[in-house]
Amino acid sequence: MNGLKIAVIGGGSSYTPELIDGFIKRSNELPVKEIHLVDIEDGESKLDIVGNLAKRMVKKAGLDIDIILTLDRRAAIKDADFVTTQFRVGGLEARARDERIPLEYNVIGQETTGPGGFAKAMRTIPVILDICKDIEELAPNAWLINFTNPAGLITEAVHRYTNVKTIGLCNVPIGMVNMVAKMLEVDSKRIKIDFAGLNHLVWGKRVYLDGKDITDEVIEKLCDGGSLTMKNIPDLKWDKDFVKSLGMIPCPYHRYYYMTDDLIEEEKESVKTGKGTRAEQVLKIEKELFEVYKDPNLNQKPEQLEKRGGAYYSDAAVSLISAIYNDKKEVHTVNVRNNGAISNLPDDVVVEINAIVDKTGAHAITVGQLPPEVNGLVQAAKAYELLAVEAGVTGDYGTALKSLAANPLVPSVKIAKKLLDDIISANKAYLPQFK
């Protein structure tokens, strides 16, 4: 085929226009021929809406890209050059449960972090491994660009249990670069951050402006009220003594570990006041978004998408795809095999790190030892992830229990067990591995 074939698993997602916009913007360097938007039966109507918007967007851009809407995943994957995944097993309803269940036990209720992320992982692992089987069979040379959360954990699962070439991607690092740029009122291209850690637990070890180390200045601003957060994370202020002593930039999700009590309060308050969990808020936004998407005159990414929280995803994703396709030897922050880059971690675990990207993939750039204050948390979180991956694959109750008990946000084995039982019971339909 002349031109690239892209398969988007979870094509009916409200993020899809973002992604299509990315392909349009980079059409001069990425000769995309076909984009297959795949979804499951339950998502057919959404797929229709968003798919038609995608078609109008491409048409408006005057590009010769076929947008194919399909429920046939295998056909979409066959001979694809890139497969991207942005599906959500169980939909926002399942996410809402992920967020609510932990709150009952006074534990962080969050989509990707803590027990919520665990539940999401349990639902997602069987599906992603299934997709990988299709890729191994039908498109063994394809790159799997995984956005599906918890992205680091899912990439770890793919890495351990399949032969698929995969890179996990998150918008947090690119978001941090952009937020620092905004804070300093400079173009984001002039900012470079040495990232190291795990997905949603990544540190900016050093920050540079035009190659000059400005970490201390950024820390000052950050603690003096300069915001560094995501749409979906409350903008609680960092403790200055703490962050200055750290000497590096925490990511917005670190709040769940460092401000656990305040965030639990905030989440409980949000539920109590009827604002609902984040999922419940997103449900509303999504409804509105799909109404907007339906407009047959809309032929570009609507402004309202910004509110949805996935800013920079298209940038991160399509520029990564382009770096691979064009053998760019460019630095991206991705989830890949550690391979010695972080010296305190084993070679074979997935980390979130700066990597040089070329046609052969993403190669982690060394950062050496993490200091104890970072290493302790990273090791604990990675231990949880490894156990969660194993539990997600085997469905072993004891492993699942050890995983939750190992999660730094779960306060005791007793609560881990209650959470696990509630999660299994609430997600029965999606957990074939737990018999």
Added chain:
Amino acid sequence: MNGLKIAVIGGGSSYTPELIDGFIKRSNELPVKEIHLVDIEDGESKLDIVGNLAKRMVKKAGLDIDIILTLDRRAAIKDADFVTTQFRVGGLEARARDERIPLEYNVIGQETTGPGGFAKAMRTIPVILDICKDIEELAPNAWLINFTNPAGLITEAVHRYTNVKTIGLCNVPIGMVNMVAKMLEVDSKRIKIDFAGLNHLVWGKRVYLDGKDITDEVIEKLCDGGSLTMKNIPDLKWDKDFVKSLGMIPCPYHRYYYMTDDLIEEEKESVKTGKGTRAEQVLKIEKELFEVYKDPNLNQKPEQLEKRGGAYYSDAAVSLISAIYNDKKEVHTVNVRNNGAISNLPDDVVVEINAIVDKTGAHAITVGQLPPEVNGLVQAAKAYELLAVEAGVTGDYGTALKSLAANPLVPSVKIAKKLLDDIISANKAYLPQFK
């Protein structure tokens, strides 16, 4: 000098009769000539009481051991063969504060674990390093056998900041061996446990009876109500699913990490009902003990000492000293440099582990990789310890804050800060390093 010189720092401790008893029992293999019981001015009256009991004990045993009571630490250390440390900076009053302060923030209030252990470490590090300076100058060939809690952390400090030959010792491993023996109604010599972990966070990886692996059987009994705890730790039952999946034996102190919520409740209840914290209970026991010690007719270790909680200390300590002196090449469970024994940890950190002991010291026996569920917690705890050691030496506020925030029992940076401020303020007299 013919015969050994022993210096006991904190000689006025209520544990001393235990130690003297140990030397008496092993007098056939350990030719002790002098035992110097050293204490500080504030402890002089206790030193008198316990020292005179020691003299009566030795006399009754018909041994030619000089018991010297002294406030002159340097004289006691000079040319000593072994220095043991069992002192408590600030006494039980400080310990009571260590236990009470965290409870105000709904955090475990415990002598060696969590913020209480942190506070104790901050008070102890300046003193132990001072003692080590004396040893370096006056008895460079002496072995420092450290019982002072938090024993692993203090041994880490000595290891990192002095040239003193040291081995850290705890009665938890020997206690676990004895408790398993009791549970199975066999002689404790027939039980062997492969220990690995950190002080007060040590796992029995495998348990053997006469060389036969009986780990699973012990786990069954343990969860079916077989007790495995210390005097000072509430006997909460383990979750069977969890421990069976672990496949190894937790130490009694693991309860603080795995049953955090229940233990906080128990501690708060104990305070509320007027029973007081553990320190406050011990204060009473100690008072009674010293009354007993005063009896001029008492010339042996009194039964009441058992209640005090330090069972097996003398056994662990004196048999370790004998293994060194007699070049025994015998296995002891001690706190020493990891040196590769636990593969997931750096070579240069102190771990609690089985080691072969001879005249040249204690050499860790390899155990390979810890599984993730153990590694995560051990790494987090060691990160906390390394930061605490650094804070204890430098008195740097930021490092101390990072240390507490890194402690797995402290739920947030905000609480870490409150705890730190309270600890510094309550311990001012003992924290010269924090200016």
Added chain:
Amino acid sequence: MNGLKIAVIGGGSSYTPELIDGFIKRSNELPVKEIHLVDIEDGESKLDIVGNLAKRMVKKAGLDIDIILTLDRRAAIKDADFVTTQFRVGGLEARARDERIPLEYNVIGQETTGPGGFAKAMRTIPVILDICKDIEELAPNAWLINFTNPAGLITEAVHRYTNVKTIGLCNVPIGMVNMVAKMLEVDSKRIKIDFAGLNHLVWGKRVYLDGKDITDEVIEKLCDGGSLTMKNIPDLKWDKDFVKSLGMIPCPYHRYYYMTDDLIEEEKESVKTGKGTRAEQVLKIEKELFEVYKDPNLNQKPEQLEKRGGAYYSDAAVSLISAIYNDKKEVHTVNVRNNGAISNLPDDVVVEINAIVDKTGAHAITVGQLPPEVNGLVQAAKAYELLAVEAGVTGDYGTALKSLAANPLVPSVKIAKKLLDDIISANKAYLPQFK
């Protein structure tokens, strides 16, 4: 069965009386019931001779041990408690070729080191793996005590490709202890050496007399003419500047690496003068030995066996077996999984090291980092070994070539190739894996 069943593979070896002697000496602690001496058809007459001597020895000792002579390996292995291996594929004739072939290319011609050891490994690996299959099937709980040379490499093969519990054993470490004792005219029990390295490439890091470090004194004596060698290695003197700077004791086989040129000369001279290679000399000794063994009045280990070079084998072997059987927790120097004991080497390679031996096996005691001068050679030798094991299993020509080229004693790829071709051609009958 009451009492132990021992299977001796290669039972017709001239060493067998040594081993029988060992079992007799330790009969009070090792309740041996049956010793099965197994050999192949070609070795039947030797088996008869040595087996009958064994029977006479046992009878004279008044012990109730059945000596069974057999060609049925599977029957011998079935339900054995210990399997020892001391066979020699191709006999001394093959060894003679191993020693001669390298000399043609001016390369060390030695039984276990260099290309000779490689050839021996290629012949031995298929047989040992076959034996291990039998053990896995017929005696899965048996311990395989492997003396078969190259012992480290063969243990590595068993370790990597089978599930058999194995410990590799060599008489070099025990020989070094005894030679140091002799040099200092003290009882060998008073000497302790911290060994670390690989089989036939092991260093005595520190030497102790009654726990006192006497390494420097031993080095002085060693270089001033104190002999430290084996029967089969020419007693060339060590360079004092070199060994003093090393600060540790080389093993006799280190001469092949540090005195390569002189030893090649010596070997060539030996061949030229008609004295023959070591194998050819041993052939003569063996002939004489078997004549002696035939004497129906001989009922003990004959003095002439000493000349054979296997001194201390029985001591090393039977005392190791007893340490396992009696759960002794005793230090032995053995070939086992590194497991972190030597920090510069991976966990999963076999090293020769002090280990604590109990019913569950041999557990390496940590030694930390090797200094560069030792690490460089050990890494190179281990690289060769890993490749040789792979070549021995797969029969891949390229891997075999890389292995020989990686051997520190082989000067070039060209010579490696010639050696490999000669070795394959000369050993065709024994190398089924090389097609």
Added chain:
Amino acid sequence: MNGLKIAVIGGGSSYTPELIDGFIKRSNELPVKEIHLVDIEDGESKLDIVGNLAKRMVKKAGLDIDIILTLDRRAAIKDADFVTTQFRVGGLEARARDERIPLEYNVIGQETTGPGGFAKAMRTIPVILDICKDIEELAPNAWLINFTNPAGLITEAVHRYTNVKTIGLCNVPIGMVNMVAKMLEVDSKRIKIDFAGLNHLVWGKRVYLDGKDITDEVIEKLCDGGSLTMKNIPDLKWDKDFVKSLGMIPCPYHRYYYMTDDLIEEEKESVKTGKGTRAEQVLKIEKELFEVYKDPNLNQKPEQLEKRGGAYYSDAAVSLISAIYNDKKEVHTVNVRNNGAISNLPDDVVVEINAIVDKTGAHAITVGQLPPEVNGLVQAAKAYELLAVEAGVTGDYGTALKSLAANPLVPSVKIAKKLLDDIISANKAYLPQFK
């Protein structure tokens, strides 16, 4: 100052026009203001000749760059932005001795490899450390770009014993890229090689054309006569079985390790026939070159410089300087701290590896584990280097002896000692550290 200040230590080198040419070519991206060519008194006349050529070259290019000729090293270094080193302690006469001495003992006589490289390192280390003291004092922010051979070893010394920011550079990797490009008749920009190893012992793990893996094809061509060598290394053909089994591309210098015997013969032949060692040949070329340089009409890099052997140096060097200055985030192959990039080596040793270069330096890109056949040699060579660095700094005879004995090209301790004594005696004037 507006514009960059460059200090070139060893400015009188015949390579200088190459370097000047590089700065001229990249004048659009590198605003060089001053180039200080420094040399020692003995080199003054050469400095004059080459310096004046440099001035004419700059003038012809129409650039406003000051060329300063000086013997005052400190003045040249003061406030420099980049310091490059290309000096040769003892000149080509010393190199000739380095090449001749080993040949007397039938050992490779080569400038950077084996005992010749050792001798050069001993002469160079005191001088480079002295230069670094100046940089630490006078230009602490300067980058030291080190070409001085043995470049890896010298970079290791600077890295271990100074605080100077340094990157070691060699033209071998860029040469290999160019030679592969030539072999395939494609533009060298389309070739990418994953390099890993040590300086002059670097492997091309994988070779890519436009991102496509062509390693096997390159290996085929390489062994079928496709040349891959340097001007100064005889073009001996690789063994196809060997290189195919390696599955990676050796560097030209690997011949010294894999074809040792043939190269010794070649070197001896060259001396015997009067052609002389490489140094002696270069002496002639240099004489001619300086004659050419004297020509007042010459105002560009003369063609004859190609023969000298330093092709691509200017490209490697000036493009590296530009990548730093312009914060390019570009991949270069350099000698830097390993930092985990090669998993089998410690973090803190210098390796030759692909690195991402920006304003903050060169950051190694991870390659994971080296296979045993590569690891064995790399470890042995790095062990030699570490000992050589220590010997070069301390002048300790024993360490020097251990270093030479650890060099894979030195066959015995006896020869190591003879070589060492000859080297010390022949270089007395340049080895102040060896007293």
